[in-house]
Amino acid sequence: MAEQSFSMPAGLTKRERYEQFLSEFAIFIEGEDDLISALANTAAALREAFGFFWVGFYLTKEPEWLHLGPFQGPVACTRIKKERGVCGTAWAKAQTLVVPDVDAFPGHIACSSLSRSEIVVPMMKDGNVIGVLDIDSDQLATFDDVDREGLETLVAILCRII
Ligand code: SME
Numbered sequence: 001m002a003e004q005s006f007s008m009p010a011g012l013t014k015r016e017r018y019e020q021f022l023s024e025f026a027i028f029i030e031g032e033d034d035l036i037s038a039l040a041n042t043a044a045a046l047r048e049a050f051g052f053f054w055v056g057f058y059l060t061k062e063p064e065w066l067h068l069g070p071f072q073g074p075v076a077c078t079r080i081k082k083e084r085g086v087c088g089t090a091w092a093k094a095q096t097l098v099v100p101d102v103d104a105f106p107g108h109i110a111c112s113s114l115s116r117s118e119i120v121v122p123m124m125k126d127g128n129v130i131g132v133l134d135i136d137s138d139q140l141a142t143f144d145d146v147d148r149e150g151l152e153t154l155v156a157i158l159c160r161i162i
Contacts (some may be wrong), residue, residue: 004020004028005048006024006025006045006046006048006049007048007049008020008021008049009048009155014147014157015061015146015147015150017049018147018149018150019152020023020025021045021046021049021050021107021150021154022150022153022154022157025042025045025157026157027040027155028041028045029042029157029158029161031161032161032162033161033162034113034162035162036069036070038158038161038162039057039162040141041056041067041069042068042070042080042133042139042158043055043056043070043071043072043127044072046135046154047073052072052073052099052135052136052137053073053107053112053114053115053135053136053137053138053150054071054072054073054074054076054111054112054115054134054135055072055073055129055133055134055135056068056069056070056071056072056073056076056133056134057069057070057071057123057132057133057134058096058132058134059089059129059130060081060128060129060130060131062065063082063110064081064082065079065080065081065082066079066080066081066082066087066088066091066132067079068130069094071160072145074111074112074114075111076111076112077109077111079089080109080130082096084107084109085097085107085108086099086102086105086118086120086134087109087120087132087134089107089120089121090122091122091129092134094122094124094129095122095126096113096120096121096122096148096151096152097118097120098118098143098144098145098147099117099118099119099120099143100141100143101116101117101141102115102116102117102118102136102139104128104160105118108150110134111136112138113138113158114136115137116137116138116139116140116142116143117134117136117138117139117143118134118136119134119135119143119148119151120132120133120134120135121133121148121151121152121154121155122155123155123156123158124159124161125159125162128160133151133155135147135151135155
């Protein structure tokens with residue numbers, strides 16, 4: 001495999017960063033049908049491109065529980081119950097949640113006291129949620145509709161190949 005860098009040139013808007021990232025990522029990840037390999041490289045690529053504080057996946061391993069999957073960043077909670085926290089709520093609702101201030105989200109699970117805002121995108125396969133992409137920031141209000149659109153596109157690419 002050729003060396004691949006996802007570092008971004010300076011001066012791009014956030015939307016331009018997602019556009020560049022997604023076009024490179026789609027080619028890079030094509031054909032990687034091993035779930036853990038694909039998710040591990042996705043977490044690393046996102047962290048390199050965007051410098052997120054924490055980025056990773058939780059996977060639905062039991063009817064009511066998410067288990068920690070591949071991630072980049074500080075160690076994290078290993079189990080999250082359905083409907084609990086931002087991840088469990090995004091799973092139960094099968095919809096993306098953008099949380100500008102985690103302290104204002106009822107039931108937020110603080111894996112790190114440094115986390116201030118968060119976005120969680122469900123991974124859909126054959127109509128079911130198979131996991132979630134979770135990204136934490138150490139700043140308030142980091143995520144907006146540009147992140148939601150970019151990350152939902154990313155997750156759709158991933159869920160087509162895994
Ligand atoms: N904050 C999440 C828990 C996972 S960590 O952020 C990595 C939640 O409330 O579900």
